[in-house]
Amino acid sequence: MQRDEVLDALDLALLQVLREHPRSGVLELARTVGVARGTVQARLDRMERSGVITGYGPDVDLGAAGYPVQAFVTLEIAQGALDDVAGELTAVPAVLEAYATTGSADVLCRVAAASHEDLQATLLQLNRSPSVARSTSVVVLSVVVAPRTLPLLAERPRRGPRRAPSFRVQPGP
Numbered sequence: 001m002q003r004d005e006v007l008d009a010l011d012l013a014l015l016q017v018l019r020e021h022p023r024s025g026v027l028e029l030a031r032t033v034g035v036a037r038g039t040v041q042a043r044l045d046r047m048e049r050s051g052v053i054t055g056y057g058p059d060v061d062l063g064a065a066g067y068p069v070q071a072f073v074t075l076e077i078a079q080g081a082l083d084d085v086a087g088e089l090t091a092v093p094a095v096l097e098a099y100a101t102t103g104s105a106d107v108l109c110r111v112a113a114a115s116h117e118d119l120q121a122t123l124l125q126l127n128r129s130p131s132v133a134r135s136t137s138v139v140v141l142s143v144v145v146a147p148r149t150l151p152l153l154a155e156r157p158r159r160g161p162r163r164a165p166s167f168r169v170q171p172g173p
Contacts, residue, residue, distance in 0.1 A: 010033065010035065011047060014033060014043055015053075015153065016154075017029055017032050017033060018056075022056065022058070022059075026044070029044075069113040069114070069115060069116055069119050069140075070111065070112050071113075071119055071138060072110055072111075072140070073108070073110075073111055073123065073126065073135055074101075074104075074105030074107070074108055074137075075106060075108075075109065075126065075132050075134070076106055076132070077106045077131050077133060078131045078132075081131035085129065085131045086098070092111075094113055094122040095126075097109065097110050105136070123137055
């Protein structure tokens with residue numbers, strides 16, 4: 001599905017409210033954006049079915065949860081070993097996410113640790129893989145821009161109503 005077919009201004013408003021108040025119920029969402037409860041439920045159902053909304057889990061501050069050290073690790077792996085490395089990375093709880101990439105590195109990982117010693121142990125574990133030829137890591141000092149999606153989605157919302165004629169986009173500050 002193309003993005004223009006998926007999201008309009010009401011969808012973006014719902015996503016914004018959910019981002020700001022993730023525990024809001026459908027009735028509260030309807031009141032906040034000014035449309036009928038059924039409209040909100042239909043929109044949420046559609047965005048879930050199309051894969052736009054992937055979950056409602058809580059955002060977790062890893063530092064507050066006891067994992068204040070984070071690093072990005074690039075891995076150069078043996079030719080054709082991506083599936084093996086994916087399995088190995090999945091088995092390491094400290095690996096928060098990993099992506100196959102272009103460039104000199106084959107995989108980019110984000111890892112978290114309770115301490116620098118814990119990070120070192122994780123890096124040594126990753127390097128013990130027979131599929132990993134080389135790794136490079138950089139420690140995160142601070143977050144400059146936190147993970148986000150709404151600014152990108154709001155950049156070009158779909159124009160025109162989609163069966164919610166009472167919804168009006170509120171002008172921004």
